[in-house]
Amino acid sequence: MNPKNILIVGTNNTTRSFMAEAVLNRLCEERELSDTKIVSRGIVVLFPEPVNPRAAQAAGDAGYKMKEFQAAKLTAADVEDADLILTVTPEEKERILADYTEELGDKDKLFTISEAAGEPVGIPNPYGKEPEDYANCFITIRRMCEKCFENKILNR
DSSP: OOOSEEEEEESSSSSHHHHHHHHHHHHHHHTTOTTOEEEEEESSOSSOOOOOHHHHHHHHHTTOOOOOOOOOBOOHHHHHHOSEEEESSHHHHHHHHHHOHHHHOOGGGEEEHHHHHTOSSOOOOOTTSOHHHHHHHHHHHHHHHHHHHHTTSTTO
């Protein structure tokens, strides 16, 4: 069974979680999983803001068409409605476990992206760094998202 509602959670939803959403949308498209809905949210979003320009550039340079995007804050309904939740960092996973216990229900639907990919190291934070750091981050996210499919996390 494929998870129908996949939620990606980052800190502010303008860089890494946005990149993961773009990659997973493309991977689902390529696998003809048209009934899969992927959204990303941030734990610390004070107001809607566009994606980080360097993150958009890294994704665009990798051939991803960028849609209009506004950061959105994680809600209890997001957690409750998700069949699978992937967080960018372990800290975000812990925050969901602490703040959304009731809405989460099944803890087996919550992973970091690196856990789901079977990778021992997390996704580096490129914030405030050079464009090549954003490009490398995008490459890392794409590799990990591909491994999520290989590891049957996204098609379990």
